Amino acid sequence: MGLIIHPSAIHATGCFTTTPIRKGARVAEYTGPRLSKEEADALYENSAITYLFGLGDGSIVIDGQGPARFINHSCDPNCESGEVRGRVWIKAIKNISAGEELTYDYCLYDGGADEALCNCGAKKCRGTMYSREEIRRRKAAMKAALQTLQRPAAKKRARRKTGTGAKANKA
Secondary structure (H helix, E strand, O other), X not given: OOEEEEEOOXXXXXXXXXXXXXXXXXXXXXXXXXXXXHHHXXXXXXXXXXXXXXXXXXXXXXXXXXXXXXXXXXXXXXXXXXXXXXXXXXXXXXXXXXXXXXXEOOOEOOOOOOOOEOOOOOOXXXXXXXXXXXXXXXXXXXXXXXXXXXXXXXXXXXXXXXXHHHHHHHO
């Protein structure tokens, strides 16, 4: 199987196949030095682009250096990533034609305030590279933060309404 790195309509540079790939085939291994999350955060603190891939619980990351690092995110991917005995493989989940760009769902889970906007153009694009679970977690955290901010004001309004209602009933 031949892979080439080429300009991408999704984002900057992508990884394309020069030959057909059958569903289920391993496409590429995500390779590079392994760093602790803390080392990676310090190394890339001021960098807009990283090629980090979290292993297991995310405490160790691969600093991508092979062609797999150029496989772009898509909400409707033709590949998926999987960890097998500490190695990360990109595997085809569909038959892929020669010339197609390879994509997988990044399912990001760590990025601070970064929105991680998605440019995949899929019909059901979720607008972000974060996983559905991370989107739910972030929405719940935002809702809880808003409720915390609104709680004092809501209590004041409730007291005012109760007070007004009590006065109105006495009249």
